Amino acid sequence: MASDPRAPSERRSSRAAVVLAAGQDDASRDLLTRPLGDSTVAQVALANVRALVPAERIVVVVAQGDTALPALLGDDLTYVEQTERLGTGDAVRAARGAVGPGVDRVLVTYADTPLLRVESLLGLLTRHELKQVALSLLTASVPHPDAAYGRIVREAGRIVAIDEQVEREPGDGVVEVNVGAYVAAPALLFEELDHMAAAGEHRLTDLARRVIGRGLEITAYRIRDTDEVQGINTPAELTAAEDIVLKRLFVPRKNTDTRIVxxxxxxxxxxxxxxxxxxxxxxxxxxxxxxxxxxxxxxxxxxxxxxxxxxxxxxxxxxxxxxxxxxxxxxxxxxxxxxxxxxxxxxxxxxxxxxxxxxxxxxxxxxxxxxxxxxxxxxxxxxxxxxxxxxxxxxxxxxxxxxxxxxxxxxxxxxPLTEPYIDAIEQIIDVDAARGSELRVVVDPMYGTSQLTLGTILSDMRVRADFIHAAHNPLFGGVAPAPDLQRLSALIGMIRDEPGRYQLGLATDGDSDRIGIVDERGEYVSTNDLLLLLYWYLWEVRGERGGVVRNLATTHLLDRLAAHYGEPALEVKVGFKHVVAAMEEIGAVLGGESSGGLTIRGWLLGKDGIFACALVVEMLARTGKTISQLLDDVRAITGTLHTLEAAVPSTPEMRVAVPRRLAAEPLTHIGPYPVLRVGHLDGVKLYLENDNWALLRFSGTEPLLRMSVEADTPDKAREMLAWLERFVTAGV
Missing domain, CATH: 3.40.120.10 (Alpha-D-Glucose-1,6-Bisphosphate, subunit A, domain 3)
Structure with a gap:
């Protein structure tokens, strides 16, 4: 048959839906009003139907005398009562008078199957409208299905029966089953339901059997996500559905959802x-x-x-x-x-x-x-x-x-505003201090945007700078432009290949708000160490007074140094906006994050990798020392802690399982090391003795679970991180 040539909006206006919500008994109806995600079971199911059918054409079949569901679902829908609990076919038949004129096709679905995706119901409706068949039904490929589902029987690809009599063993494998949602023209639908009622048949499955028996063509839209088949008829099934809904929140959305978040x-x-x-x-x-x-x-x-x-x-x-x-x-x-x-x-x-x-x-x-x-x-x-x-x-x-x-x-x-920006930096940076220092640096802007501004500032400081990866390349050389150890091999190689030629390597990320540095030996310097150095420099050399703010994934050595100076230190959530807000709260001189962002009091209320690079150059020029020498000086005050980080893809299953396990069994040890307290400021942070800690946190910008640890020794840090990795992946 020819497909329906009408536009989607026209086809939508000619649809109606009958949603069965009368339930088998009082207990099953009560489940419809129970919470599911940030809504209720019935509301979630109806939201899916509302997305496809105009509200004025949705008929909800409720039990006799039920006023709770209509109050819950809203007065823009039509409600009819099923006076006797004779079955699903009888429930649909009760909606006959409420399905208005101008309807070409009726979708029949259930209020207790809220996990059916909008896309699946749309697929069913679209398949019916394109095929122009008598009846369409929703099926699913399910491994080891429950016996309650009828098996679809096909011959040469066509559906010839729905078999509910065959007993299936656990080893039967994947079976196509009837989910129970249907689409049919109203005339066919209600005519067959009348015949069924006269014959004492009251199940919708009997409708499909009768249509097949008349030699009419039926088709199916098959769903592949077995989670959608989960009905809610018991408290245990509701619990399983809650897990599925939570898991779906973390599934990366594609063309079906283009929300701005x-x-x-x-x-x-x-x-x-x-x-x-x-x-x-x-x-x-x-x-x-x-x-x-x-x-x-x-x-x-x-x-x-x-x-x-x-x-x-x-x-x-x-x-x-x-x-x-x-x-x-x-x-x-x-x-x-x-x-x-x-x-x-x-x-x-x-x-x-x-x-x-x-x-x-x-x-x-x-x-x-x-x-x-x-x-x-x-x-x-x-x-x-x-x-x-x-x-x-x-x-x-x-x-x-x-x-x-x-x-x-x-x-x-x-x-442009390039010159005013550079001028503002040079009012804070001691440009003259670097002149005559004969410093030579190599800079990796990572195909980003810092070359013009940072290059001009370094030139004004009379610092000789060689740039690499400075061309305009929207693909960033095929890697993410993050200035971390794994991506700065070229910068490290240039310094190591010519010992003594460069006193410093500088890097900025793709948009130049983060910094990465490499010392005179070609050793990568973590942002944790850089923050420590700059706080020391601002306090000891520039004479700045004030505390420090760091996010909870950043080294506690900053706290030790602040305590040494008698200054406050604050820990905040990840996100530089939280760092800036806390800096204003305590008048901090420095704020930063281990991911490469920092600022100082009197400069921007945001991170600036270009300014940070200039400040590091000023520090080397004014102290006359190398980065490694300065680190030795600072560690003589603070001691040493060792940080490690790792990340694993945060699958939807993991985002459900990990918080649940942490809530059910709060961690008291990481391996043999006792946990003194647990923080929930942002993720889960475990505080151990001697400023040791471990953090589990789902990223706010990427689909990753980040793990960070800080410990007394490298071996202990590796041991703690390995324990965390085993913990988060166990059973997922």
Whole structure:
């Protein structure tokens, strides 16, 4: 038969749905109102149907006298009562009078099968509409199915029977079974149900048998995820369903969900999946709405982009949206570092600064970071507000003004801000201290955006600098542009190959807000050690006074050094916005994270790898010592701790199992080492004796479970990390 030529919106309006919610008994009906995720069983099931069928065409069949479900599900649906509990066929038949005119096909499903995905129900409806058959049913390939499910019998690919009599042994393997959701034309559906009632047949399975017996064609949409088959008829099944719902929250979403979600460092998504120009426009429209609501239009916004694929196009798209909303834009030309935009917002007095970047993520990612007028990152409450608005927005709700019109109307200013940014850094960095030091460094910008700004600053300091990986390469050489030990082999090799030629290796990540360094011997220096050095330098040499702020994944040696100076130290959640907020709280002189981000009091309210590189050069010039010599000096005060980190892919199963195991059996030891206390500030942190600790934390920007440890000796650190790895992977 010919397929249905109508547009999807037309086909949707001609659908109706009958949702069976009368239950087998009071206990099964009670389960429909029990919590499931952040909703209830019945609400989840109905949300799936609402996504496919207009509310005014959804009929819910409830038990006689049931008022609880209608109150729960809302008054925009139609409710009918099943006066006798004769079976599922009889329940559908009770909905006959409520299925209105103009309906071509009726979807029949259940309120106690909320784990059926919207995609599966859509697949069933679409298959029926394209095949133009008499009846379509939902099937699933299930290993060792329960005997309650009828087995689909096929001949030459066609369904010829649904066999409920065959007894299956556990070794039968994968079997295609009838899930119990159907689609049929209303005339056929209710005519056959009438015949069935007259014959004393009241199950929907009998409907399929009768249609097959009449020689009419039926088809099936087969689902492959066995979790969808999980019904909820007992408390044990509800518990199993809760696990499935929780697991699904952590499954990476693809084309079926393009929501904008902020992590610890802005919004990031895979290009072509969540990251699209349409989403860029929706997000910037939501931020433009925020600007207008606050009456800040005259302040305008500043927008820049890094070297990633689509960054320039995205920056222009964002500028067109702000211009369309009457908000002037300073659109920075070419590619710029994230810290330059952080600086630009307060420098210009702009309402917001926006940078198109995905920081150190792999090349297939892009994203957007947003800065407030003072250059700080907005806190969760604010980002939630405009992401919620953006996600609820239709594309036609976005107001734009073409870039050329915006330029001619004076709404877009494309002058650079590179020189003011460099000048501001050089007002804090002692440029003259490095002159005459004859320092020579090698810099790896990792194909990112720091070459112009950092190169100019080093030139002004009369520091000879050789750059590698400075070309514009949106693929970043095929690796994620993160300045860590694994990705700085070229930089390390240059220093080791010519001993004495370079006193320092510097690296910045893809958007230049993180730093990595290599000492004069070609040894990678961890950010933990770098933070320790800089805090010592600021206090001892520059005479700065104040405490230190670190995130909970960063070395406790900072706390030891602060205690030595009689200064406070604060531990905060991962995310630089938390570091900055705590710095202001205690007047800290330094704030940083072990992942490579840092800032000092009086500079930006955000991390800046370019500024950090210049400060390290100043430290070497003013002390006249190498990095390794300085580390020896500091460790004489603090002693030594050894940190190790690892990460494993955070599968949905792991994100369910690990927190559950930690809650059920709180850890009292890591191997033989006793746990003194457990913190839940961000993930789970286990505090041991002598500033030793271990951290389990699911990343906010990547699908990873991160594990970090700090211990007295390298062997102990390795032992603790290996124990954590065994713990998180056990039984998953």
């Amino acid at each position: 902020f992590g610890t460092g802005g919004w990031r998504a895979v290009i072509g999946e969540g990251y699209t120009l349409a989403n860029v426009r929706r997000l910037t429209q939501a931020i433009a709405n925020e600007v207008v609501r606050q009456g800040l239009e005259d302040k305008g916004v500043v927008i820049g982009g890094d070297r990633r694929f689509l960054s320039r196009d995205s920056a222009i798209a964002a500028a067109e949206v702000f211009a369309g909303n009457g908000v002037p834009v300073r659109l920075l030309p070419d590619d710029v570092p994230t810290p330059l935009v952080t600086f630009a917002a307060p420098h210009l007095g702009a309402a917001y600064g926006i940078i198109v970047t995905s920081s150190h993520n792999p090349p297939e990612w892009n994203g957007i970071k947003v800065f407030r007028s003072d250059g700080s990152l907005p806190l969760d409450e604010e980002t939630d507000r405009y992401t919620d608005e953006a996600n609820a927005m239709r594309v036609r709700d976005v107001i734009t003004l073409d870039i050329e019109l915006a330029r001619s109307a004076g709404m877009i200013d494309e002058r």
